[in-house]
Amino acid sequence: MKIRFPLLGLFIFKGFGVARRSVHGGWGRTLTAVLLSVGVVVGAVGIPAVSPAVAAEPSGASSGPTVSKPSDGAAEVLAVAEARRSGKPVDVEALKGESSDVVAQPDGRLLATTYVQPKRVRKAGRGWVDVDPALAVLASGAVAPKAATSDIEFSGGGSGQPLVRMSRAGKELKLTWPKPLPKPVLEGDTAEYRSILPDVDLKLTASAAGFSQVLVVHTPEAARNPELDALQLGLQSDGLEVRQEADGSLKAVDPVGGGTVFQAPVPVMWDSSKPAGAASGGAAKSALSKSATDPAADAAAGADGTVPGEGARMTRLKVGLPKGGMVLTPDQGMLDDPSTVYPVMIDPAWYTPNASGWAGVSRTYPNQTYWKFTYTSTYVHDWGVGYCGDTSRCAPTDVKRAFFQIPSGAFVGKQILSAEFGTYESHSYSCSARPVELWNTSYIDSSLTWNKQNAAGFWSRHLQDINTAKGWSSELFQNGH
Structure with missing residues (x-):
């Protein structure tokens, strides 16, 4: 399975990480590290291996992203008043940042969204503009x-x-x-x-x-x-x-x-x-020809040469x-x-340093770090989660997990009403839904490996399971699945 960080909101409990993992030996999925976000709750998030969840909420949370009651700040008060008057959400511009949004809702609540990566930058004379590395x-x-x-x-x-x-x-x-x-x-x-x-x-x-x-x-x-x-x-x-x-x-x-x-x-x-035991010859050629229509294939293989390929x-x-x-x-x-x-x-x-982070781990390479899903910390792209089902693109029988950590200091002292964690699944080797688990874990950093996440006490609390799969096909890809 492949997963993409969505432009959603995500909040985690302070002092914890969050992880996603698949169970029951399901076929692998891929996460695309584009922008991961959180709704309001406080901490860090990670994912274990065998199928990642696309979105998850702590037990008892509402169906939407996290929302908190307005504070006494003048900017929030004015935004809430305008949202109630117009019946439409209103951005709290004073609280907008490179990696976060706060939006006043017509019902008087505030919706905060935190992204794993910067989404916008402030330009002189232009205000906020979307990040564009072109x-x-x-x-x-x-x-x-x-x-x-x-x-x-x-x-x-x-x-x-x-x-x-x-x-x-x-x-x-x-x-x-x-x-x-x-x-x-x-x-x-x-x-x-x-x-x-x-x-x-x-x-x-x-x-x-x-x-x-x-x-x-x-x-x-x-x-x-x-x-x-x-x-x-x-x-x-x-x-x-x-x-x-x-x-x-x-x-x-x-x-x-x-x-x-x-x-x-x-x-x-x-x-x-290439991975030991990976497919070669005709199978490899088939995988390469597929990559022309499946953008995830090139990403997973490190085909552009700027990042290490699998193996x-x-x-x-x-x-x-x-x-x-x-x-x-x-x-x-x-x-x-x-x-x-x-x-x-x-x-x-x-x-530049960033308080948020994400990492992958691989059972086949238990002592290798994959901070930001690769060896190079500026690279952002796909990461498989689950069991390797395509030997042309990963080590046979490998299992991967993904972990995310998001700063939560902005939520100290706030009343949190609900929270939501979200990623995009961009590819799956099977169209059959498989269970994916979301967990709270210990803090993560650039030294995280498969062996370290196996340490006693690292996995602290199971949050939710969902059954999901979106097998790849040209039709599904064109439809945004």
């Missing part, structure tokens, strides 16, 4: 996403601009490439700098909250280039201190306030290996932070290994 060329020649939570620019080629400039709240981070860059080829949210080294391309991909940087090493011969032994990038920070954490991740910290302005997960590299071999990069620079040292053992499947991708990424 790239456009600026008057300066640089390339930038149309609307993101940070001010991000990629180089338009040459040597007169940094490779990446990223700023937020008056703080700035710059990465520079040691040689002049070719003019990038733009496609959607990605700028591709071809042949920056012989048979090596560089892809920069913008997201709502940051960017990923992937070096694509196409052949073993390209990997033997001495310039790949240690990739030296310039790193300049305006008013920030860049440091490496104990877990290998990077943070750009405001030395005065102590807050993290930008952060990067542990830089990694991966190859193009890819992955290892960490060594990172050095000399003054004014950053040195990434690929694993030469992996590059030289005859079993390594090329192309090989090398990926550092930066993004």
